[in-house]
Amino acid sequence: MDHVPVEVIGNILSRLGAARDVVIASTTCKKWREACHRHLHMLSFNSDDWPVFRDLTTSRLEILITQTIFQTKGLQGLSILMDDVDEFSASAVIGWLMYTRETLRCLFYNVRTTPNVNILDICGRQKLELLALAHNSITGVEPNYQRFLFLKSLSLSYVSISSLDLNLLLTACPKIEFLGLISPEIAITDAQVTVELTSQTLKKVYVKAISLDKFSLEADTLEKIHLEDCAFELFELSGKGTLKQFRMHDVSIFHLDIFDPVDDLEVVDVSNFTVIWSKFYQIISKCSKLKTLRLWNVVFDDEVEFVDLESIAVCFPDLRYLALSYDLRDDLKEGVLHYSLQGESAFENVSVLDLGWMILDEHFVDWVECLLRRCGRLKKLIIHGVVSESKTHVECHMLASFTSSIVQLMRKYIHVDVQFVYE
Numbered sequence: 001m002d003h004v005p006v007e008v009i010g011n012i013l014s015r016l017g018a019a020r021d022v023v024i025a026s027t028t029c030k031k032w033r034e035a036c037h038r039h040l041h042m043l044s045f046n047s048d049d050w051p052v053f054r055d056l057t058t059s060r061l062e063i064l065i066t067q068t069i070f071q072t073k074g075l076q077g078l079s080i081l082m083d084d085v086d087e088f089s090a091s092a093v094i095g096w097l098m099y100t101r102e103t104l105r106c107l108f109y110n111v112r113t114t115p116n117v118n119i120l121d122i123c124g125r126q127k128l129e130l131l132a133l134a135h136n137s138i139t140g141v142e143p144n145y146q147r148f149l150f151l152k153s154l155s156l157s158y159v160s161i162s163s164l165d166l167n168l169l170l171t172a173c174p175k176i177e178f179l180g181l182i183s184p185e186i187a188i189t190d191a192q193v194t195v196e197l198t199s200q201t202l203k204k205v206y207v208k209a210i211s212l213d214k215f216s217l218e219a220d221t222l223e224k225i226h227l228e229d230c231a232f233e234l235f236e237l238s239g240k241g242t243l244k245q246f247r248m249h250d251v252s253i254f255h256l257d258i259f260d261p262v263d264d265l266e267v268v269d270v271s272n273f274t275v276i277w278s279k280f281y282q283i284i285s286k287c288s289k290l291k292t293l294r295l296w297n298v299v300f301d302d303e304v305e306f307v308d309l310e311s312i313a314v315c316f317p318d319l320r321y322l323a324l325s326y327d328l329r330d331d332l333k334e335g336v337l338h339y340s341l342q343g344e345s346a347f348e349n350v351s352v353l354d355l356g357w358m359i360l361d362e363h364f365v366d367w368v369e370c371l372l373r374r375c376g377r378l379k380k381l382i383i384h385g386v387v388s389e390s391k392t393h394v395e396c397h398m399l400a401s402f403t404s405s406i407v408q409l410m411r412k413y414i415h416v417d418v419q420f421v422y423e
Contacts, residue, residue, distance in 0.1 A: 110134035325356030356384035
């Protein structure tokens with residue numbers, strides 16, 4: 001290692017990340033200590049990395065973190081994630097941030113302090129590109145367009161903030177491309193809990209564990225949106241036709257309005273979602289470039305209790321991946337099969353079929369056969385089903401019979417990879 005440049009050693013130490021490992025490695029020799037001092041780029045303090053962190057007093061932790069940070073020069077990434085640790089003193093945390101803020105590019109911050117530390121005031125007007133905050137409060141955001149000139153990624157987890165301050169914060173980030181909201185506490189400003197956001201640069205949005213009367217997003221360059229474990233009375237999305245991926249998992253939306261042209265949409269991934277199918281289908285039916293369609297455990301909240309395979313085959317000729325899962329009453333299963341058999345349009349480009357049925361029975365086998373006849377280029381078939389934990393002799397016999405029926409279908413139509421996933 002004598003001939004390795006000190007800058008390279010600094011890069012190696014930066015990849016270790018965890019502060020404890022960096023400190024131990026830096027004791028190797030004088031050259032490694034110099035690399036840690038002058039060329040370390042990333043440093044991470046995480047209470048999950050080292051159990052001893054949880055046993056130390058907060059004052060002792062503050063001293064250790066302070067000593068470690070102040071031995072570095074030019075940090076570009078700083079991660080301080082202290083879950084299940086008592087509150088730190090605000091003065092110590094402010095000292096860490098003031099010492100590093102001029103060179104920081106990435107900041108992951110989950111520290112409880114008394115009083116609350118205003119990260120925006122300390123790190124604003126610097127070179128920060130990624131900011132991830134957790135368990136903090138943001139209030140009184142100033143409408144300053146120059147506050148975060150370089151910020152591209154903003155993640156807020158369990159953060160208390162008003163809808164107005166959130167929108168002002170986005171406005172203060174003229175280059176922002178990613179926004180993540182996880183279980184935020186939205187301050188109520190009127191009779192309804194609403195969030196209305198506007199951005200001309202956002203490309204990706206991830207929202208999890210939030211319940212609102214109204215969520216409105218206007219993003220001219222949005223490419224991907226992912227909603228998870230959310231409930232909205234009204235969800236509005238508008239843009240300029242750049243959306244390519246639309247994912248919703250465990251989401252309830254009473255009124256869904258997408259004003260953004262969806263001609264370039266390539267991925268629709270929906271699971272555990274209650275939807276008025278006619279409204280939803282009207283939104284996505286013009287997506288002729290759609291390559292992935294996943295409708296998993298979707299409850300169709302209108303008279304149409306099933307997905308029309310004929311319409312899917314006609315509207316989405318470029319589909320490569322098709323995933324469908326039903327949880328239907330017995331009196332509806334024959335109806336699904338009947339309507340599936342009506343059309344003969346082929347899924348010419350589908351190479352992967354991912355199929356599920358609440359209870360695997362003869363109706364499901366017939367439905368699979370209907371799809372196999374339409375997928376001439378199929379390479380992989382995945383079957384999902386539910387099997388009770390008790391697995392009686394009769395159930396085991398039925399399962400073996402079902403598996404045998406599927407395998408025979410595969411031999412009859414096409415040789416592909418078959419995968420069974422029994423839950």
